Amino acid sequence: MTGRGEILERLRIMQRQKILLSATPGGQTSGFMTTIVKVIPDKGLLAIDATNSGSLNASITNARSVTFDAQVEGVQARFSATDISEAKLDGHSVFAVPIPNSLYWLQRRTFFRVSVPLSWQMKCRIPMSEDKVGEFEVMDLSLGGLAIHDRANLFREHKEKGTHFANCSILATGIKDEMFGLDLRYIFEIKGMEGRSETWRLGFAFSDFTRNFQVQLQKLVYELELQRKEAEKRVRD
Incomplete structure (x- = not known):
């Protein structure tokens, strides 16, 4: 999906439900689990929880792109981001992630009525x-x-x-x-x-x-x- 309103709605769902995201830097096969701390539309950003590892955080901010995957009540969600930076939100370390222009959102339960x-x-x-x-x-x-x-x-x-x-x-x-x-x-x-x-x-x-x-x-x-x-x-x- 590419509509900004629809994307923001889904991101807020993931924030409210504290859905785990798998963050994988481009070119790598492993990453780490994180969550969306806050959706900030007026700044065009997501605040995503950072890790306690300086090297792992650097792998995210230095990556050309990072892919975020999640499962939301049977729905497969995925989006990618570039230009990620480290920031502080209410004293906590977070990643400042640009709100994506597109979001993959696939309901796989074909026969779920x-x-x-x-x-x-x-x-x-x-x-x-x-x-x-x-x-x-x-x-x-x-x-x-x-x-x-x-x-x-x-x-x-x-x-x-x-x-x-x-x-x-x-x-x-x-x-x-x-x-x-x-x-x-x-x-x-x-x-x-x-x-x-x-x-x-x-x-x-x-x-x-x-x-x-x-x-x-x-x-x-x-x-x-x-x-x-x-x-x-x-x-x-």
């Missing part, structure tokens, strides 16, 4: 035929697929597992003008009182999608998961 709150009003638009397009409430989402509610039983003629639907789209903030395919994986009834069929739940796998869609989807899934964790924390507190 996160529920979509009703307040998001997320819809999936699925062409059912040449002249019929349905819009369905998205129940949950992952990097590999999604599940929807079919309240009107519009899929009554398309219930065969493996059925492919082309030119689908997600109607949600963060997903812009991206078309993809959906392959039906499962379908079952959600019964109400007295055993009557109230609605249908259908699960799909994504297909025929672009790299740009994958990146946008990754951000969306992470934002949903972050919101869920923050809500759980408020309940516990």
